[in-house]
Amino acid sequence: MRRALQLAARGPATGPNPRVGCVLLTPDGHVLAEGHHRGAGTAHAEAAALAELAARGAGAAGCTAVVTLEPCTHTGRTGPCAQALLAAGVARVVIADTDPNPTAAGGADLLRRAGVDVEVGLLAEAAHALNERWAAAVARGRPWVTWKFAATLDGRSAAADGTSRWITSAPARADVHRLRAGHDAVLVGTGTALADDPALTVRAADGTGEGGGPQPLRVVAGLRELPAGARLRDGRAELVHVRTRDPHAVLAVLAAREVRTVLLEGGPALAAAFARAGLVDEVVAYLAPALLGAGPAAVADLGVGGIADALRLDLAPGPEAVVRVGEDVRVTARPRARRAVERAPDPSHPPVVEEVARVHRDR
Numbered sequence: 001m002r003r004a005l006q007l008a009a010r011g012p013a014t015g016p017n018p019r020v021g022c023v024l025l026t027p028d029g030h031v032l033a034e035g036h037h038r039g040a041g042t043a044h045a046e047a048a049a050l051a052e053l054a055a056r057g058a059g060a061a062g063c064t065a066v067v068t069l070e071p072c073t074h075t076g077r078t079g080p081c082a083q084a085l086l087a088a089g090v091a092r093v094v095i096a097d098t099d100p101n102p103t104a105a106g107g108a109d110l111l112r113r114a115g116v117d118v119e120v121g122l123l124a125e126a127a128h129a130l131n132e133r134w135a136a137a138v139a140r141g142r143p144w145v146t147w148k149f150a151a152t153l154d155g156r157s158a159a160a161d162g163t164s165r166w167i168t169s170a171p172a173r174a175d176v177h178r179l180r181a182g183h184d185a186v187l188v189g190t191g192t193a194l195a196d197d198p199a200l201t202v203r204a205a206d207g208t209g210e211g212g213g214p215q216p217l218r219v220v221a222g223l224r225e226l227p228a229g230a231r232l233r234d235g236r237a238e239l240v241h242v243r244t245r246d247p248h249a250v251l252a253v254l255a256a257r258e259v260r261t262v263l264l265e266g267g268p269a270l271a272a273a274f275a276r277a278g279l280v281d282e283v284v285a286y287l288a289p290a291l292l293g294a295g296p297a298a299v300a301d302l303g304v305g306g307i308a309d310a311l312r313l314d315l316a317p318g319p320e321a322v323v324r325v326g327e328d329v330r331v332t333a334r335p336r337a338r339r340a341v342e343r344a345p346d347p348s349h350p351p352v353v354e355e356v357a358r359v360h361r362d363r
C-alpha cells in the first residue's frame with residue numbers, strides 16, 4: 001500500500017478526479033504490475049495496472065489488487081473499476097480509503113458479493129490525506145474553498161489611497177502562483193477585478209512567462225460589468241463571470257463544472273461573504289512586516305459583535321502552519337467550527353453565468 005500511495009501521489013493535485021494508485025501482486029506478494037490515475041479522461045489506476053499486465057501478455061486471475069481508493073462502480077469518462085477487477089479474476093482486493101462520491105461508491109460491497117476477499121482501511125489516513133480537498137468537495141457537492149490574502153501586520157490589505165501593490169515581497173508573490181497552480185479555479189469579486197485589473201493566471205513572480213501546467217479557471221462574482229479591455233478577458237485562461245452576490249450560487253455554478261478546489265483571492269467584501277456563509281475551508285494569509293495604520297482591512301464585516309463571537313481558526317497541523325517566505329510570513333489555518341449551516345442556492349434566483357472568454361488555444 002505504501003508503494004500504491006507513492007504511485008497515487010504522481011497524479012495531478014487538481015482536476016475533477018482523485019489521485020489513486022494500484023499495485024497488482026501474485027498471491028505470494030510479488031509485484032506484477034503498477035498503475036496510477038493521470039487525470040480526468042485517462043485510465044483509472046486499476047485499469048492502468050491491468051493494462052500494463054495485459055501488454056505483457058499476462059493475466060490477473062487469482063492475484064491481489066492493492067488500491068489506495070475503493071474501486072469505482074460507475075461509468076464516467078472510463079469504465080467501472082470494480083467490474084474490471086472482477087472480469088480480470090482478481091481474488092483479493094486491499095483498499096485504503098472508501099469512496100465518498102455517492103455516484104461511484106459501493107465497489108467494495110460489489111466485489112465482496114461476487115466472492116472476492118476484500119479488506120478496507122489499510123493506511124486509510126495517509127490515503128485520505130492525499131485527496132482530502134477532493135473528498136470534501138464530492139461529499140458536500142461544492143468545491144473546497146481556500147481563502148488567500150495579503151496584509152500588513154496591522155491587518156490592512158491596502159493603503160488609505162487604495163494602493164496595494166505590493167504589500168508582500170516577490171518570494172511571497174511567487175508562492176501565491178504556486179498556490180494558484182494547486183487549485184482548479186481562482187475567484188475574485190467585481191470590486192477587485194475593477195480596482196486591480198488582475199490577470200489571475202499562474203506565471204513567474206516578475207509577471208513574465210506563463211507556468212507550464214494548465215491554467216486555473218478564472219472566476220469573477222458580482223453584478224457589475226467587466227470592461228472590454230480587462231486583463232481577465234485576455235484569453236490566457238477561461239473566464240466565468242457569475243452575476244450573483246450569493247456565495248452558495250457561485251459555488252453551485254463551479255460544482256456543476258466539476259471544479260473541486262477554489263482559491264478565493266478576495267477582496268475583503270467577497271471574502272467576508274464567504275466566511276459569513278461558512279464557505280471558507282482554509283485560510284492562507286501572507287503577512288508583511290509593515291504597518292499602515294489606515295486603509296481597508298483584509299476582510300470586511302463578519303458580523304462579529306463581541307470577542308466571544310470571533311471566527312476562531314486552528315493552525316494547520318505540522319510545520320506548514322507558519323512559514324517564513326522571503327521577508328513575509330505565511331500562516332495557514334482552518335475555521336474551528338462552521339458558523340453557518342450550509343444551504344443550497346435559492347433555485348428561484350439562479351445566477352446568470354456569462355462565459356465572457358474562452359482560452360485562446362494558440363497562445
Ligand SMILES: NC(=O)c1ccc[n+]([C@@H]2O[C@H](COP(=O)([O-])OP(=O)(O)OC[C@H]3O[C@@H](n4cnc5c(N)ncnc54)[C@H](OP(=O)(O)O)[C@@H]3O)[C@@H](O)[C@H]2O)c1
Pocket residue numbers: 148149150151156157158162164167188189190191192193195196221222223224225244245246247265266267268269270271273274
Ligand atoms: N490584500 C489582498 O489580499 C487583497 C486581495 C484582493 C483585493 N484587495 C483589494 O481590495 C480592494 C477591493 O475591495 P472590495 O471589497 O471592493 O473587493 P471584492 O470583494 O473583490 O468585490 C466586492 C464586490 O463584489 C461583488 N459581490 C459579489 N458577491 C458579493 C457578496 N456576497 N457580498 C458583497 N459583495 C459581493 C459586489 O459588487 P457588485 O456590485 O458588482 O455585485 C461587491 O461590491 C481593492 O483595492 C484590492 O486591491 C486586496
